[in-house]
Every structure is written in C-alpha cells, then in structure tokens.
Amino acid sequence: MTGKQSLLFDKDVYVRCAATVVGKKEADGPLGEMFDVAVEDDMFGKKSWEEAESHIQEMAVDKLLIKSGMAASDIDYIYAGDLLGQLIATSFGLMRYEIPMFGLYGACSTMGEALSLGAMCVNAGYAQNVIAIASSHFASAEKQFRYPLEYGNQRPVASTWTVTGAGAYIVGDKPLDKKKCVLIKGITTGKIVDYGVKDSMNMGACMAPAAAELIEANFKDLDVDKDYYDAIFTGDLGEIGNRILSELLKEKSIDIADKLYDCGMLIYEGETKCSGGSGCGCSAVVLGSCIMDRLIRGEYKRVLFVPTGALLSTVSYNEGKSVPGIAHGVILEGKES
CATH class of the missing domain: 3.40.47.40 (Stage V sporulation protein AD)
Known part of the structure; x- marks a missing residue:
C-alpha cells in the first residue's frame, strides 16, 4: 500500500x-x-x-x-x-x-x-x-x-x-513476448465524487471532478509530479470535460495540460457533432490500440490510464438525483522504463 x-x-x-x-x-x-x-x-x-x-x-x-x-x-x-x-x-x-x-x-x-x-x-x-x-x-x-x-x-x-x-x-505473471510487453506497475483506486451536476447529457462535467481527485491522489500517494508520466489518458470526458479537468487540476496546483489526453477525444477527433466518445468500450479500445502501441514502441515509458465513469441509472435520474463520478488509475510502463 x-x-x-x-x-x-x-x-x-x-x-x-x-x-x-x-x-x-x-x-x-x-x-x-x-x-x-x-x-x-x-x-x-x-x-x-x-x-x-x-x-x-x-x-x-x-x-x-x-x-x-x-x-x-x-x-x-x-x-x-x-x-x-x-x-x-x-x-x-x-x-x-x-x-x-x-x-x-x-x-x-x-x-x-x-x-x-x-x-x-x-x-x-x-x-x-x-x-x-x-x-x-x-x-x-x-x-x-x-x-x-x-x-x-x-x-x-x-x-x-x-x-x-x-x-x-x-x-x-509472465510476458507473452518480451519485445511487446507492458507492465502494470500499480493502481490508484478512485472514490465516488459528487459535485451535484444533474445534466446526464453532460457526462464530462459529471466525471471531471472524480478524475481530478484521482490524479491528485496518485501524485500524493506516489510523491511524484507531472514529470513522472509521459502522458495521462482519461477515459471519456470529451472536449468539455477535458477543459473542466484541466481547470480543476490547476486549482490543485497541478498543471498537466500538455500531458493530458482523453480517449473520447482521440477515437473520433471532432468527427461527431458532440463532445467526444464515451462508454465502457471507449477507453477499452483506445488503450488496446494507440496507448499500448506507444508503450511497446518506446514512445512512452510510463503513462497513467484513468478511465472515468458516471454513476447513474434511469431510476436515479428520473428521481432527480445528481450524477456522481468515479475514476480508477492504472500505472502502465513499457519494458525499458
């Protein structure tokens, strides 16, 4: 621990x-x-x-x-x-x-x-x-x-x-191919964070606070700063949520805008008339494509993978509840890091 x-x-x-x-x-x-x-x-x-x-x-x-x-x-x-x-x-x-x-x-x-x-x-x-x-x-x-x-x-x-x-x-517990292995060095488990947002069509605003608190907790727990990671990938905040996350982190004296990427923005990159991609499959397929590829090729040595979730159901939404968020961090390293 x-x-x-x-x-x-x-x-x-x-x-x-x-x-x-x-x-x-x-x-x-x-x-x-x-x-x-x-x-x-x-x-x-x-x-x-x-x-x-x-x-x-x-x-x-x-x-x-x-x-x-x-x-x-x-x-x-x-x-x-x-x-x-x-x-x-x-x-x-x-x-x-x-x-x-x-x-x-x-x-x-x-x-x-x-x-x-x-x-x-x-x-x-x-x-x-x-x-x-x-x-x-x-x-x-x-x-x-x-x-x-x-x-x-x-x-x-x-x-x-x-x-x-x-x-x-x-x-x-063993690599399948030593030339193509990625290590899971550690994890940071998120807490449920609720800023009282009730707009279920603005998931980025609902989840960004949880991502901010997770990243802050990871930095504090490991006693590291932004230079520890080559990149930090959030799950599916989209353009609006990504901007909110950057501002929330700046308030915590963590300025990582130059290393912050969002899977929801990467998968469509402006091709939809909305803020970006979402869903369990969003971060899941982006991780297995560009993130893993960059780690294996050595473009990145260490990344923090932070999928984000909005904890709502049709029942909670129809009862007027807010939409709490959660985020989980996974520390991934390439073979030579």
Missing part, C-alpha cells in the same frame, strides 16, 4: 495481450487502422442491440485467445463489465467460455476497475492469467439511458457518443 488509495506491485504484472473490436463509426475514425477487428454492421448479425453487444465481447475474447495462442482453459478468471442492466451483455456474451467470472460495474470506468482487480489477483499469486474486458454499444446505451433511436432527438454540444466496441486483455 502506498499512501491512502494506491498500490505498487512487488512482483511484475504484465498485460500479455490485447484485442479490440469496434463498429463502423469507430473504424472510420483516426484510430481505425489500429483496431484488431472492425465490423461494418453495427447489429453484428444479431436481432437486437443487446445481443450485438454480447457478441462484441465474445468476438474480443475469441480474438484475444487467437492472438495469445492460449485456450479458455488457460484463464483462471474473467473480470468483465458493460453498461446494461444486470450486465447482460457480459453474462450472455461470455457464458460459453465456462471461466470463473467477476461481473463489474464502474460505468465507463469499468476497464480501469477490471485491470486493477485482475492485476491485484495476479500479483497476490491467486492466478497466473486473467482476462479483463469491457464493452459498450451506441444503440443499446441510447435505448437504456436516453431515447430510442427512432425518436431522432437532437444532441446538445456537451453530449458524448457511446462507442461501439470492446477491449479485452490478458493480465498475467
């Missing part, structure tokens, strides 16, 4: 392999060529949006096992989650693998939560290989949290676009 919210692992924990699956809009974006699988049909050949999202998770795990050369029997646990009620995308999507599973809900921060818990399990010696996975789907999220697509509502500028995609990772 380091400080109040952080852990630094005393054994090497590796991201052994990564696999990403995305829909057409994500494949057409600036990171399109970096994803493992891109599908033109956002229904993924299924009868419902929910079945499509389950299939995205299944495709991601299948691709992960193929890339790693491993079988489902080699995996000790799965840590997985999505945005749908009772995690139905996860449970129906991963059922056939018959791997012991922990279902997680951290909203759009779920990828950070899955990697954190998986790394803790491996470092403690309870498992040799675990899968961490998270997914989202634009249409299933719209159906559950906002409006049916047929309604054709206009989206405010502050809104984000839920990413259709899934990112899956094998976290283990």
Whole structure:
C-alpha cells in the first residue's frame, strides 16, 4: 500500500495481450487502422442491440485467445463489465467460455476497475492469467439511458457518443513476448465524487471532478509530479470535460495540460457533432490500440490510464438525483522504463 488509495506491485504484472473490436463509426475514425477487428454492421448479425453487444465481447475474447495462442482453459478468471442492466451483455456474451467470472460495474470506468482487480489477483499469486474486458454499444446505451433511436432527438454540444466496441486483455505473471510487453506497475483506486451536476447529457462535467481527485491522489500517494508520466489518458470526458479537468487540476496546483489526453477525444477527433466518445468500450479500445502501441514502441515509458465513469441509472435520474463520478488509475510502463 502506498499512501491512502494506491498500490505498487512487488512482483511484475504484465498485460500479455490485447484485442479490440469496434463498429463502423469507430473504424472510420483516426484510430481505425489500429483496431484488431472492425465490423461494418453495427447489429453484428444479431436481432437486437443487446445481443450485438454480447457478441462484441465474445468476438474480443475469441480474438484475444487467437492472438495469445492460449485456450479458455488457460484463464483462471474473467473480470468483465458493460453498461446494461444486470450486465447482460457480459453474462450472455461470455457464458460459453465456462471461466470463473467477476461481473463489474464502474460505468465507463469499468476497464480501469477490471485491470486493477485482475492485476491485484495476479500479483497476490491467486492466478497466473486473467482476462479483463469491457464493452459498450451506441444503440443499446441510447435505448437504456436516453431515447430510442427512432425518436431522432437532437444532441446538445456537451453530449458524448457511446462507442461501439470492446477491449479485452490478458493480465498475467509472465510476458507473452518480451519485445511487446507492458507492465502494470500499480493502481490508484478512485472514490465516488459528487459535485451535484444533474445534466446526464453532460457526462464530462459529471466525471471531471472524480478524475481530478484521482490524479491528485496518485501524485500524493506516489510523491511524484507531472514529470513522472509521459502522458495521462482519461477515459471519456470529451472536449468539455477535458477543459473542466484541466481547470480543476490547476486549482490543485497541478498543471498537466500538455500531458493530458482523453480517449473520447482521440477515437473520433471532432468527427461527431458532440463532445467526444464515451462508454465502457471507449477507453477499452483506445488503450488496446494507440496507448499500448506507444508503450511497446518506446514512445512512452510510463503513462497513467484513468478511465472515468458516471454513476447513474434511469431510476436515479428520473428521481432527480445528481450524477456522481468515479475514476480508477492504472500505472502502465513499457519494458525499458
């Protein structure tokens, strides 16, 4: 334990392999060529949006096992989650693998939560290989949290676009390829932060305070400053949330605007008429594409990965509750750092 919210692992924990699956809009974006699988049909050949999202998770795990050369029997646990009620995308999507599973809900921060818990399990010696996975789907999220697509509502500028995609990772105690390994050096677990924002169409404003407090806690716990990291990637704050985060950090005497990037901004980069991307799948697929690639190539030596989540449901929103946020930090290092 380091400080109040952080852990630094005393054994090497590796991201052994990564696999990403995305829909057409994500494949057409600036990171399109970096994803493992891109599908033109956002229904993924299924009868419902929910079945499509389950299939995205299944495709991601299948691709992960193929890339790693491993079988489902080699995996000790799965840590997985999505945005749908009772995690139905996860449970129906991963059922056939018959791997012991922990279902997680951290909203759009779920990828950070899955990697954190998986790394803790491996470092403690309870498992040799675990899968961490998270997914989202634009249409299933719209159906559950906002409006049916047929309604054709206009989206405010502050809104984000839920990413259709899934990112899956094998976290283990040994590298799969010493030339392509990424280490999970530690984690900082976030607290629930509520600034009283009630606008569910402005997720960036809801989540930015949690990201600011997480980054501050990480710096304090590790006794480091901004020079410790080559880059800090938040999950899906979008343009508006990213600006709010920068201002909140400046108030804490942390000026990292030059090292701060947002997965929601990177995946679409101004191609949507909204603030950026969001959803569990947003940070999950950006991590497995450009972030991992830059760590493996040595462009980055150390990054802080900070997926962010808005903790609301249709019930809490309709009852007039605010939208609290949470963020989880994962410290990732390239082999030579």
